[in-house]
Amino acid sequence: MQHGKYRFIVGFLAVPLGLYVLFVIWPFIQSIYYSFTDWTGLSPEFKMVGFDNYSRMLDDDVFWKSLWHSLLFALVLPLVTIGFALFLAFMINVGGRRRRGGPVVSGVRGSSFYKIVYFFPQVLSIAIVALLFAFAYNPDSGAINSAFKAIGLDSVQPLWLGDPDLALWCVMAVLVWSTVGFFVVLFSAGMASIPAELYEAALLDGANRVNTFFRLTLPLLWDTVQSGWVYMGILALGAESFAVVQIMTTGPGGPDYSTTVMVLYVYQKAFRDGQAAYATTIGVALLVVTLAFAAIVMRLGRRERLEF
Amino acid sequence: MGSTSAHNGRESVGRRDLILRSAALGLVSVPAVGFLSACASSGGDSEDKAESGKKTKANPLGVNDTAQMEFVLFDGGFGKEYAEDAVKVYEQKFPKASVKFSATQKIQTTLQPRFNQGTPPDLIDNSGAEQMDMGVLVGKKQLADLTPLLDAPSYDDPAKKVRDTLRPGIVEMGQFDGDPVWIMYYAYTVYGVWYSQKALDSLDEQYPETWDQMLAVCEKAKKKGMAGWTYAGKYPYYLPFSLFPMIGKVGGREVLDAIDNLEPNAWKHPAVKACFEAYYELYKKGYILRGTPGLDHIQSQTAWAKGKALFIPNGSWVENESANVIPADFDLAVSGPTGLDSSDKLPFGAIWASGGEPFIVPAKAKNPSGGMEQLRIMLSEASSKNFTSKVKSLTAFNGGTDGIELTPGLKSGVAALDKAGDNVLNPRLQDWYVQLNKEQVGVSGLGEMMAGRLTPAEAIKKIQGFADTAAKDSSIKHYKHQ
Structure with a gap:
């Protein structure tokens, strides 16, 4: 029977695996292959050039800048977004004051309203969000500087996206704003599955909110947080960061390369400069970074599983 | 009973998760890497060029009057009406030829794979945000030399070559190194x-x-x-x-x-x-x-x-x-x-x-003389006037502003060009x-x-x-x- 069992399993796996190989593995192999050529992307002719693209990449200041910015995205964005989302989810679900006759744990007043409001940005496409914020950051008549003016801060009129020291943070803030709602909902769902008796016991022991959060909620939510971290890293390294940088920033990628990220650089090299082979080389570097990120997150996040 | 893990596997879930999730991550970076290969080069050669027609006074480029002509336009700030009007003239002139006209904003997305396969259209307005790099196209010998067009008699006056009806700088802009002219800029900015x-x-x-x-x-x-x-x-x-x-x-x-x-x-x-x-x-x-x-x-x-x-x-x-x-x-x-x-x-x-809206005829086009003839039609006074009055921009055709009402900016532009005389940089x-x-x-x-x-x-x-x-x-x- 063993034999038949495997055939059965293989029968189910063949189609998805085939698709996976065709659309994931094969493009990878092709990309790696092209990174050793001088393919322009605009004509079918190319020749092998060995490691030329790689040595060029290592000497390329813009590549290193984009790598640094991508790493910053991958570290800071998950940290801020998830931290913030955990705080909000905790306040919505657990952080409320105890009310006489009410349930043991409850959120702050109006929490169901907040839950919906926080999720709103998730409904908007990232391109629309980026455009909206590009308007808000307009130093001449945008919402933010206008608000500053309205409250009398006429002298505080930052250039936002026009300032190399601020631009990257402005872009990150947009990503935080647009994704935090999703994690609030995700963590809320996780928190809802934590039994109320545990909170009751903690309260009886005299634990305050901070203790409850760090000793009880966070450990029981750890797996969700970990998945969230990986998901956020994907956003930060991939399509989402490309969209906001491409749509919002000076240049795009500026001012003075202060917001160039790896995906943007891949795009520019392939489709602006007609250097598709070099673009695939940066793509390979991006692949390495992404895999390393996933490995590190899994490694650091490994903990003993709690059963409850 | 619950578990902090989404999976209920017995052991070494972490490791399997790692593999699965890295794979998921890989999936995401595919668009970054893999999309390049999507347009990978694999096409066959198509040497089935249209036979050239007979060169006559009315048909100086020797267009095959039954061959199909394909024209892809960038559908941007200038719209597509001006080109559609010019296509109608072509169709009237060669009633037996079929013209395949399309307009898109995604020039690169649409045409890059076709260049890679060696089956590009006959005339392209390579413009907009998705413009294909001209230097690379020229360097890789993907474009046809437009000298025959420039030396052909102009549409309106057979005694004048097309080259002599153009505004200053247009011909030089189409050159990259040496004499061949690879690009015909149609608008004049x-x-x-x-x-x-x-x-x-x-x-x-x-x-x-x-x-x-x-x-x-x-x-x-x-x-x-x-x-x-x-x-x-x-x-x-x-x-x-x-x-x-x-x-x-x-x-x-x-x-x-x-x-x-x-x-x-x-x-x-x-x-x-x-x-x-x-x-x-x-x-x-x-x-x-x-x-x-x-x-x-x-x-x-x-x-x-x-x-x-x-x-x-x-x-x-x-x-x-x-x-x-x-x-x-x-x-x-x-x-x-x-x-x-x-x-x-x-x-x-x-x-x-200088010129804007770069038009190119690919070297591997099936009907390059058809593409050039279409350009010759567009560089006639009537087509040029049509363009100027429709989209408020000058064309490469020197003149074509008499008898149409110009907007303030356009009028000022014409005056500035007059004032500049030869000092056009x-x-x-x-x-x-x-x-x-x-x-x-x-x-x-x-x-x-x-x-x-x-x-x-x-x-x-x-x-x-x-x-x-x-x-x-x-x-x-x-x-x-x-």
Whole structure:
């Protein structure tokens, strides 16, 4: 029977695996292959050039800048977004004051309203969000500087996206704003599955909110947080960061390369400069970074599983 | 009973998760890497070119009157109506030929795979945000030489060659190195300083011809609560539209040519330094609209149209692009750049004007003479007039403005070209070295200087460094002025 069992399993796996190989593995192999050529992307002719693209990449200041910015995205964005989302989810679900006759744990007043409001940005496409914020950051008549003016801060009129020291943070803030709602909902769902008796016991022991959060909620939510971290890293390294940088920033990628990220650089090299082979080389570097990120997150996040 | 893990596997879930999730991550980076291979090269050769027809007086290019002709247009600011009208003329002329016309904004997405497969259309308007790099197309021998078209008799007057009916600079712009002409620019753009004549009148001023006058006008405007200048701060490569011709006016054509040729120390020429310092003074004296470095082109044009700033460096498309914010009594006008003083090499009025909307005929097209014939039709006076009256822009055809009503900006553009006479400048950095022009000279050099984060000397040093790197970079194709 063993034999038949495997055939059965293989029968189910063949189609998805085939698709996976065709659309994931094969493009990878092709990309790696092209990174050793001088393919322009605009004509079918190319020749092998060995490691030329790689040595060029290592000497390329813009590549290193984009790598640094991508790493910053991958570290800071998950940290801020998830931290913030955990705080909000905790306040919505657990952080409320105890009310006489009410349930043991409850959120702050109006929490169901907040839950919906926080999720709103998730409904908007990232391109629309980026455009909206590009308007808000307009130093001449945008919402933010206008608000500053309205409250009398006429002298505080930052250039936002026009300032190399601020631009990257402005872009990150947009990503935080647009994704935090999703994690609030995700963590809320996780928190809802934590039994109320545990909170009751903690309260009886005299634990305050901070203790409850760090000793009880966070450990029981750890797996969700970990998945969230990986998901956020994907956003930060991939399509989402490309969209906001491409749509919002000076240049795009500026001012003075202060917001160039790896995906943007891949795009520019392939489709602006007609250097598709070099673009695939940066793509390979991006692949390495992404895999390393996933490995590190899994490694650091490994903990003993709690059963409850 | 619950578990902190989403999975209920017995052991080593972590490891399996790792593999699964890395794979998931890989999936995401595929678009970054894999999409390049999607357009990978695998197509066969198609040597089945259409046989050429008989060359006659009415058909000087010898178009096969039964062959299909395919025309792909960039559907951008100029729309597609003008091309559809020209296609109708072609169809009338060759009733037996079928014309496959399509218009798209996604030139690259649509056509890159077809180039890679060796089956491109016969005529392409390679324009817009998805423009395919001309240098690479030329370098990889993907384009047909348009010399037969230029030497053919013009549509309106058989005694005149097409080449002699074009505006100055058009033919040279289509050349890359040597004689072949690879690109036919159809639209004709006037670059310069755009302003409202009404606003200038209200200040009781004329357009300033020297920099001292420029500063005086800006000072006067500032007293009235109006900034002197604004520009597309997020795309500082709009600044050269007035800065480059100023450099040409102050130091002569050769300075711009040296810059385009990536000659060593080209940017260290005294004329460049003087012009950079002049522009920096606008920043220093507070004549730039506050917040400009954070504005994109639309936002800066809107602020300017609202009268918040007097001058903006731009191209003639601004009239169409900002039509909905420019007030009816704005009295839009353009001028060649203000110079330094009377010691400038070229007289006031020298202006940057050059072709836009690059049309190409691929080398591997099946019916290249059909593509060229279509272009010849478009370069007739009737088609040119049709274009100008429909989209408010001049064409490469020299003339074609009589008898149609011109908008204020267009009228001012024609007048500026008349005033310039032979002093039409044509810096090539923006089409030869896109990355250098946009991201390095524009964003990292001029953008930083005009935001006050670099001094002119630092900006020049930085830009010269970029230019030197570009000159040495073997992955970039290099060009020289003839």
